[in-house]
Amino acid sequence: MYLLWSITMVNVLIDQPSRVYLHENVPLPVNAGITKGMTFYTKKECLAAIKSWHVKQSRDYHIEKSDTTRFVIKCDKPPCQFALRAAYSKKTELWGIATISNSHTCVSVGMSQDHRRLDTAMLCCMAAMVCDNIVPLLKNNLGVTVKFIIDHIRAKFNYTISYRKAWSAKNKAIEHIYGSWVQSYRDLPRWLMAMEKWVSGTVIRLETSPTAIHGEVHFERLFWAFKPCIEGFAHCKPIVQVDGTFLTGKYKGTLLLAVAQDGNAHIFPVAYAIVEGETKDAWIFFLKHLRENVTPQENICLISDRHASIKSAFENPSNGWNHSSSHVYCIRHIAQNFMRAIKNRKLRKYAVNMGYAPSEPTFMYWRHKIAKKSPTALAWVDDLPKPKWTQAYDGGIRWGHMTSNLAEAMNSVFKDIRGLPITALVQATYYRMAKLFVTRGKQSAAVFASGQQYTEACQERISEAVHKSNSHVVNQFDRQNYTFIVEETEDPHEGRPMDIFKVELKEKMCDCGKFQALHLPCSHVIAACSHAILSYEPFIDDVYKAATVFAVYDRPFPAVRNQGLWPDYLGDVVCPRLDMKRTKRGRPKNSRIRTEMDEFEKRENRCGLCRVPGHKCHECPNAAGPSN
Template sequence: MVRADASDSIKVLLNATATHFGFRPTYRRVWLVKQKAIALIYGDWDESYNELPRWVLGVQLTMAGTVAVLRTSPVRVGGQLDESRAYFHRLFWTFPPCIEVFCHCKPLVSIDGTHLYGKYGGTLLVAIAQDGNSNILPVAFALVEGENAELWSFFLSHLREHVTPQSGLLVISDRHNGIKAALEASDGGWLPPSAYRAFCIRHVAANFALTFKGKDARRLLVNAAYAKTEVEFHYWFDILRSEDPAMCDWANWIEYSLWTQHCDEGRRFGHMTTNISECVKSILKGVRNLSVCSLVKATYGRLAELFVRKGREAEAQMGTGQQFSQHLVKCIEANLKTARCFTITVYDRDNSEFTVAETTSTGSFSLGSYRVSLASQTCDCGYFQAFHFPCPHALACCAYSRLTWEPYVHQVYRLSLVFSVYRMGFTPPIPEGFWPPYDGPTVIPDPNKRRAREGRPRSTRIQTNMDEADPNRPKRCGLCRQPGHTRRSCPQLGGAKHTRGHD
């Protein structure tokens, strides 16, 4: 089972053992056996760290231009420096196709971290881009010991230097203080106008839910964030205020340009969340369970498969004579099929400024009036400037003026550009026996990163409260969620706590 899918959970393996052998071992025993199985299939956990320096030399020989930055820390024995060994500290790596493709993707990058599940702890940091066909693409990785300002600075500095030197980029992330410090460093190259920052609304909503319970309140906040116009934003925000003014006070502490779509000046291209979860599920599934060198090797193989598959899809679409990505074509077709009626008024001789009165298909109900500027590619509905392709109102203006809508689509959606993303492929890796020799110190894992040898392994799932926490948030009862008391003294318990029976 581990060979087929290293991401199988301990619970799945435990139940399979009980089903096949009629014996139900402890959670800890299954966890230990899984680590041994991974070591047998993918190599010894400890020796895997010493393979990294040779892998760096081998992959750089395989693909010239590969960037791999390995950092180690000294080993001291009895106060003396052991020069023959060094602890693994951190590693940043990316490949030439990933560096090449980013200039053909949307001008934004999502960054996030996910914990490792193996014998030794650590965090995998990933930078994710997206092409014009809505395909996600990891472009850079780092293995670090955790998440803080220093480690994020290590990752982001190399990301900026080697992969994303373009100006005006948008960085989508959670509200982690380490990311904030790294992005706001004066010498990091991530300050406006070189780069801009936006928050993942999923993380913002999760932090919001820590203080304000209920799915309806969270839904109202998300709807306000997704609103494409100021009018629509205030509509949802006023409903949120009517529910509880404290909710709006909480949201107002965060600058609107960081979490709302109507204030992002079109930099998000409609993307409101980081794509780390989708990336891990579809591309990096199972790698977090592998030994460190096997994990790094897996990114090479998985990306090679991704480039081949998506390249073939783009090539097949180009063979049909299409000019734009499949994602854009579907969106345009949906906008063209909208069951509405438009009354259009032209306001200049160049056919670029219009007003569009929208009604239902029967004409019995007005849906509003919108100003459309084809010259500046804007519409009062906010759709045109948010997604960078024509909204239904702009399409109606093009049809009325007998203009084609293609010139008003951002070039990132052109199929030729999508195909360029996957034009540069990966080459087959050189066998390990032909890797150049490594004559440096033996790289070993830091024993302090070893998971506990006794007891059930501590959960390492990234909690949403890793983000900026509100120090003034009152503690609430775990039963009724009201402040001022604990579960043990909750009035709702009544006499229940005195009715507990004896074993």
């Protein structure tokens, strides 16, 4: 296999400034072997070819001499007499293989866990040969995982490289595309000025701290929210879910997200922040600007986990949340805390059912089941404020959202951009939201233009309720106040001890609790309306109307002009904090740590070398044996 090593390709692989040569490019048979007389433009090209061949052949060497004009190596496994000398020619201005003494007599077939010659620069080169250049791969798909790179290196070179080396190679490719991490911090203020100029109404709050060097400041925190998102939130459900996810690039940090949901059950991101971590000060910074600039409406419900920092930030009077809004907990995190305290999976299920119970009788049904099993568990759940974690006692403020899964889902969506330099990360949120508004705007406009009155998600729920209402028996008790008794003729499910429900249409109340929780007519309400020859449509909240969803995305996302037209930034240079630089030791984290609230089956153990089940790495038949 022959590979054309053009100077453009070399610059991509080793991230070196372009150089101009007077001679033409020549094909170099790197994968075919190393032969005397081969020439290369630079020493790095020459070393990369030597390394590549030795790694491919499962052989190693030690360096005898290495300077600006010579590179001499010998095999490090005696009695093998292999030696190679490469040198720079002043006449041709090329590096070449001058001499090769003997051939390798050492043999090492099979797979090795790593190779010491696989440094990160070499790895970028190999990844390019395997994937036709890792840089275009990352341009087309930022979600290329480290495991994907490891698998391709294993398939091509018969070596399983370490996670750290693959992670470093990916970062080198990211730096080539988006620039260095340090320079990205310096470019950040100029990009923020460009957004303020062309995406008018965008809320940006940047916090910095002084350094010992005059004219430089440390980056501390950044909050931003786009105007179309702020205006669109006014037509969404009055709930906000917040969560944080760590960054995976060269500098540590946390990306905080605030998301909502439109009337068609679509996730709607409303605000972002990059902070040092999920600390008390960081959450105060985020929630304060979120309340002041994005969600100033009354009766907003904030859904989060039971993080003490979030609770403290919410209750801080200066942030404005505790006056006319509510803070409730994610039921999955309640279940996690329950397992840590009680350690009983069956009782945890009962506790989760208590949270999801739409009515008080159903809530008491599951509470009695816990009381029979464990007084300790009962005392634990009774210690929690009911409006904070139960649907039966929240008054419908959480609109049926019992978890913070919307924010968790957005964390997974943004997982591929969390490893980008900071300016590229902020830019990615802008371009993705602009694309989202175009796509969702077309969809909602088509539904609205077709004359459809309600969203698809709403119609699906209503259709189920209408079908179920056909089996109900209705008796009217109060003609003036429209009070009904609705009896279900089907057998009730477990957790549904009642089969007779009181419906009060004027009060918008049903004993089942679903009417109040979802702000949609349940089957009992629909049956009562049918009995009284009334339309149930007035009891559907406006947020579920097609016109309302159309209003969410009916706002243009202005385009940011070319970088050459960006305004000049004359302020202090923004630099990253040195203590936020990620340590070089250990495996970089790239996914959320699983806890008690994660349900997953025990996975089959696999070999750490070849990933085949049934044996361990020290018993692997593919492991490399001693050289002969």
